[in-house]
Amino acid sequence: MQDETQKSLFMNWLDEHGSSVMKVARAYTLTSEESQDLAQEILLQAWQSLPKFEHKSSVATWFYRVALQTAMNWKRKDKPRRARQKPLLEVQTLVTEGCDSAEQAQQRDTVERLYQAIHQLPKADTALVLLYLDELSYREMADVLGISESNVGVKLNRAKKALNELMKGGSHGS
Known part of the structure; x- marks a missing residue:
């Protein structure tokens, strides 16, 4: 997939399904800063996974799958630091x-x-x-x-x- 085509496709998908990224990030983190960091990680993983997308599932399903896998890995890897976090107050x-x-x-x-x-x-x-x-x-x-x-x-x-x-x-x- 050419880089410009991939970028255009990704941006369109992000417009349509980006809210799922933030919902997942918010549910797996305790602070707004962590939520933003995780959302960025999810988007990076989605971008890197895009060339492997085989259209066997819907785009929404694919985005959720990438977001949830990334969040679960993030939560597992980040457990020691998160244990010291304070819950989100706002x-x-x-x-x-x-x-x-x-x-x-x-x-x-x-x-x-x-x-x-x-x-x-x-x-x-x-x-x-x-x-x-x-x-x-x-x-x-x-x-x-x-x-x-x-x-x-x-x-x-x-x-x-x-x-x-x-x-x-x-x-x-x-």
């Missing part, structure tokens, strides 16, 4: 029309608690929850994760139960 502002500041504060708190709970899940469950939150079908989730659709249903049900417990204040071993 929450991305939700744009909500018609809500007063008390409702917005409650929404921000809920989103922050959700991300804290997601951080406590095993990494495979984290990936599944992200795909679910991005409203992918079971088939698409199965393609990204390389498991069967029925396995997606079973694992997703377990992950939802674990998240529910974590949101209530329980703990979940990872």
Whole structure:
């Protein structure tokens, strides 16, 4: 693939599917700086993997697969330093029309608690929850994760139960 063609294709795909990169990066990191670093690493891996893309899956599935693999490797390699990190205190502002500041504060708190709970899940469950939150079908989730659709249903049900417990204040071993 010629460099200019590859660059053009990559930029188009990034416009269409770039939000998945940030969602994955946010879910696997604790600070906004870490999130940006991981997003850059994901984009680098995607760029380097582009010549090997064989069109056997959709572009969205491919982007998710690269993002999740990179994030999981990042999390594993970076564990010692992350153990010393403080959780993200700022929450991305939700744009909500018609809500007063008390409702917005409650929404921000809920989103922050959700991300804290997601951080406590095993990494495979984290990936599944992200795909679910991005409203992918079971088939698409199965393609990204390389498991069967029925396995997606079973694992997703377990992950939802674990998240529910974590949101209530329980703990979940990872």
